[in-house]
Amino acid sequence: MPGALLPPRSQRYHAQMERTSAAEPDLYLISNEDTIYEQDLLRDPGSIKPWLSYIEYKRQNGTLYEQSFIMERACKELPRSYKLWKMYLEFRINHLRGRNPAIHRAEYQKVNALFERALVLLNKMPRIWEMFLSFLLKQPLVTYTRRSFDRALRALPITQHNRIWKLFKSFASSVSGLTAVQIWRRYMQVHPENAEDYIDLLVDQGHFTSAIKKYMEILNDSGFQSKQGKSHFQLWTEMVELLVNKAKYIDTQGSGGIDVNAIIRSGTLRFPDQRGRLWVGLATYWITKGNFEKARDIFEEGITSVMTVRDFTMIFDSYVEFEESITGTLMDQAAARLKKGKVDEDADFDLDLRLLRFEQLMDRRPFLVNDVLLRQNPNNVVEWEKRVGLWRDNATEVVNTYTAAIAAINPKKAHGKFHELWVNYAKFYEKGGDIGTARIIFDKAVKVPFKTVAELAETWCEWAEMELRNENFDRAVSIMAKATQAPKRSTVDYFDETLSPQQRVHKSWKLWSFYVDLVESVGTLDETRKIYDRIFELRIATPQTVVNYANLLEENKYFEESYKVYERGLDLFSYPVAFELWNLYLTKAVDRKMSIERLRDLFEQALDGCPPKFAKVLYLMYGNLEEERGLARHAMRIYERATRAVSDEDRFEMFNFYITKSASNFGLTSTRPIYERAIAALPDSEAKDMCLKFAEMERRLGEIDRARAIYGHASQFCDPRTNAGFWQKWEAFEVQHGNEDTFKEMLRIKRSVQAQYNTDVNFIASQAIARSQQQRAQNGETDGKGEREEEDQERADAMAALERQARAPVGFVAASTGPEGGNRPSAAATTAPPANVNPDAIDLNDDEDMED
Template sequence: MSSNLVHHSGRQPDVALVNDDDFPYEQDVQRNPGNTKPWLAYIEFKLQHGTPREQAFIMERACLQLPRSYKLWKMYLRFRTKHVAKLNAAIWAAEYRKVDALFERALILLNKMPRIWEMYLKFLMQQPLVTLTRRTFDRALRALPITQHNRIWALFRPFANSAEGDTAVRIYRRYMQVHPEDAEDFIELLVQVGLYTEAVHKYIDILNNPRFTSKNGCGHYELWSDMVDLLVGHAPDIQTGHETGIDVERIIRSGIQRFADQRGKLWCGLATYWIRRGSFERARDIFEEGITTVMTVRDFTLVFDNYAEFEESITVVLMEQASTRAEKGVVDEAADFDLDIRMQRFEQLLDRRQFLLNDVMLRQNPNNVTEWEKRVGLWGENKQEVVQTYTDAIAAIQPKKAVGQFHQLWANYAKFYESGGDIRNARVIMEKAVKVPFKSVAELADMWIEWAEMELRNQNFDDAIKVMAKAVQAPKRSTVDYFDETLSPQQRVHKSWKLWSFYVDLVESVSSLEETKKVYERIFELRIATPQTVVNYANLLEEHKYFEESFKIYERGLDLFSYPVAFELWNLYLTKATDRKISIERLRDLYEQAVEDCPPKFAKVIYLMYGSLEEERGLARHAMRIYERATRAVSDEDRADMFNFYITKSASNFGLPSTRPIYENAIGTLPDKEARDMCLKFADMEKRLGEIDRARAIYGHASQFCDPRTNPGFWSKWEQFEVQHGNEDTFKEMLRIKRSVQAQYNTDVNFIASQALARSQKMQQNVGEDVDQ
């Protein structure tokens, strides 16, 4: 290749580079030297038919003739850069310099053309000329208006990245003045070159700018977290203090306050920062503060594990140093003492873990009774700390917000003194406990019971009764509502059934009958008696042979309670009254009272008891009337059984004929299915009595309930009956009735639908059985 495409820059054509074919074009450019069209036509002709040297010669002449033509210069520069593009810039540096000089000539008059600058800069970036390229970028930015700077920066930034080092940093600093939104790229560059302090400052700038939006989609916390990672990861290299305005501890502590879910990680980061700065004692203080302030088990575990690892690593290093000294025979008492201190500190840290974890749970909720109990258990036999823990718990827990059995904490506190033989202090605690405004009356009642049980455990029976008497103390006529939450538990506790139940059991076991009766009467006065109270009171009087008084208690209970509770009381009352063999008139009055308002659901049992009484001590006729009443009073599901029982009793007392009106009544009263069964039994009875015609009439009556397809058993029985006792006419009559009933059921729409449903269910059942087999 020729070392120079153009030998001279004169205006006259070089005869060696112009041939005969060029004369028409030469004449055109001579006639119109200031017009670009002849030159463009000439260049186009040469591009097709000329050599590269001839092409360059014509373009050079055109640019010399028209130095302000952007089109000609662009064509010429593109031609020259393309010509040297495949050459090695280091070997052919002279050729590249010629093109550089050509660009400089073009920019003398075309320095406002961004496209020319772009071509020049791209060309320079292909050459190993960093300083010249950077200065040319600077010239381009100065020459072009600011609206065109983005085109230059699009090339300047890749150049900066390739240049690296201080050059790249200086370029990016200028770029940040125009495009602060690319601060993350600048920070990345600063970290790469080791300018960590400046990177932190840049992080602080963008975090303090509320209008900054990360082009990488990072949120505020993510940017802040990256800055903290940088501060911790390069702690020794970052300059801190008043001069730089970077206070690492203040920065991380602000994050601990703001980002509650990341506290464990941030405490570990702050401690790691001081470790890398070589300030081990400060790191230990940070770890201690972290494990005593975090609010979640996850954060505590993270901080504690890092703390333990830190202490263990220091201890291992000191042990290795001690081992090395021992091998060399060197004695260093100060170092050995320091090692002992470190080991003790590490062991103490591990021993404190359960207490520290318990602290975390109590910081989450100081009203958690279970966690306070765990803390008491952790102290074991350390009585002083146990007492202090109970004291702290009682001071910290708000009774209305307590989670768990707060009264049990008080009770355990008293038991602690009781187990030590200090019953006096235990009583003092109990006295305070019963004044606590617990969440519920039940808790306060349990507290009083705990106090009484403590006295019982110590054989102080009279004191136990006094405690319970004080607990249930109330006005003669109390209008307090047990469920009125506007009143304190202390104002409502005297209506606690649990409290009274314990009290009456206590009085019954250690006091006289009269005292016990007074307690029961007081329960009735306060209108807090339960069915169990009634039964217990009545049983107590019965045990002491006060039968009439026990009956009165049942009657008082029946006045208090309605069905279904009253049924159980009547059952007991009537059973005991019957067993006592009191007068029959009085018993009849009791039974009449019992059945007067008795719901059908419970009537059967009472009527049976009433009838049994009349059978044993009264008249059979009276018993039959009672059973007849029962068939009307009991529920539908019990009516058939009651009729059967009535029939059986009537037959045994007055013979089979006496049951006919009962059967007739049952058949007219019961549903079709049960009436059909009753008809069969009635027919069997008449057959036994020899009343064949009556039995046949009953079969005829029952036939209206029995479809031959669904009740073949009935028809087979009637058929068997006719075979045994009938004749040809009666048998034909039976068949006629059967056809008539079948026709009747065939036209019954509801029956047809129910039969179809029954058949489908039966088919499904058969299919299921086949599958199982």
């Protein structure tokens, strides 16, 4: 220690203390007060306890020099004591805290030497090494500090190296340069998981090649996990950005060089969804290197190999920007030369060439986009058609496109109408006048295993239409004949996907329809009939086929043959299709005025098994036939059968029709049994209307009693509260034709019917709910909870009304609820009748009042 740092008393003995050995203590530093501690040391020299007591005493009463003197003696006496050495070293370090290591270099060297003495025997103590290395980090001794770190790592077990590496990394950051790189390289052997920090250091120090290699190392390590949470793709992106941005500083030569081209190309395989960015990055790398031709080659390769429009757009936009920048630079140079009056033919030629190349690039864009889409799906028929359209009048390229499309597309996987590609290919030659080549194309097309039979049928039809356009009618017929060739008895299922379209096409209705229309236009009737017959044999006829065939025969006066066609069609189809065929067949048969017996037979066949919903029309036709050409009573029997055979929706109308016909043919009296059966057969709502008509008829005939009886029968269907119109008609009838007794009887029946409906619990509840819903609709109530509460209340009210009716006499209607006589309460209505009075008796006085 320098003398200036010691107290005045110690300064005189400083030089002497440096020369004093441990065996000869400096007597001047031992006072009388220290005698007791010295005696303790003499009694137990190998114990640490008296030394610690002596040091503690000096800390309180001694000078710094005296404290150092005692600690020095203690460490020499007990050189293996970790506690004494740690105390002594901390004391010496604290003494130098805040001192400049350059100015007080000698004092720092003394402490370093003291650490070296301590580490001779305490080199396995990590805390001593940490103190020493931390002390060295404050001194400008790079080599000595680095070697001390090396000694510490060699001396300590590997489990304690993390404590040293923490300081060693701090030392590397402070010295930087190659030393820092070497230190981190050693650190990576122990902790490879910190590779990202190492890469950051390499980039900061300008070791870009080493950083790229480290990136490659961790990317090739499938077990590497980023401590910063970066994905595999993020690390790859960082590496590519470093390659591109620092292209001029990366070593690509020799065996240790980096093959940038191979690295980025491997990325296009590893990350197919990022191919656009990687191709642009590779091109930018060559641009940064100044190799523009290589960059252009990369751009071209990129736009002709990517699989998505997004990647293509990214590469193409970068390509265009690159060409624009180069062209702009050359134009600026040309303008500068022009101002100076200089002429450079080579430079001008290069500029023209680049302008032409740029224009060609822009013209190629639609084709390049089409290429991308076709690479995505070579079976996309629509895109192949677009490519044909792009070539327009370039016949050679159009043919090449069609040829390439046919070779590339798998018919079973075609997206779009593959047959249209073949047809358009043939039409291309047809427009050019080369019919022979078009026929060859069609001949190949019909052998293609299309996805569906419909496509093959369309191809055959298009071939025949081409021949028709060129007025080759016989050839067109022969083509369709070839298309429809089939075994005499074909058992092929049209919908059997296991068979090829060529095996099933002979059952295509579209094909046969075209064929028969063609032969009908250019052939004879016999040829057309053979085709129609063949259609029926194959059982592929449609209802329209039946109608067309029958009309054809009818136009040629083959009426009986046309009827046979209808019958063949009826064998093929069931209802509802059969109804339309019967309708046409019977209409034409009736119009032809064939014999009545045969027509009756046909109608009976039609009605046999006819569903009720279709029976009405047929029965009306049958009845009309009997009225016109047969007997009226036969017609009535048919109408009577119709009332039983038709559906419930048509029965009321059928009864009305039957009644009308019977009245017109046999008089009104003949309708009575019909009315009676109608009333028995119809539901209550329709029976009521039928009763009203029946009663009106009897009234017109003067049969008042019969009419009154009908009204009485109908009353059981009519609740006075919901069918007020019926009761009004009956009341008007009694007013006109009845007397006091009949009117009272009507009122009694009315009360009886109302009482009957009042005892029906379900009816009462439904009526109450219906009234409440109607009222709510008028008031605009929408609250669901309130509605439920009101419905519950209404049901309770309905049940209470039912109980009141049960307690009331039979046939009695309360004045507050009855539709009649409710305006004037009477004593009879408010008091109970005597026990000996018939409860069903009518109060004549009340009835007289009502009548008045």
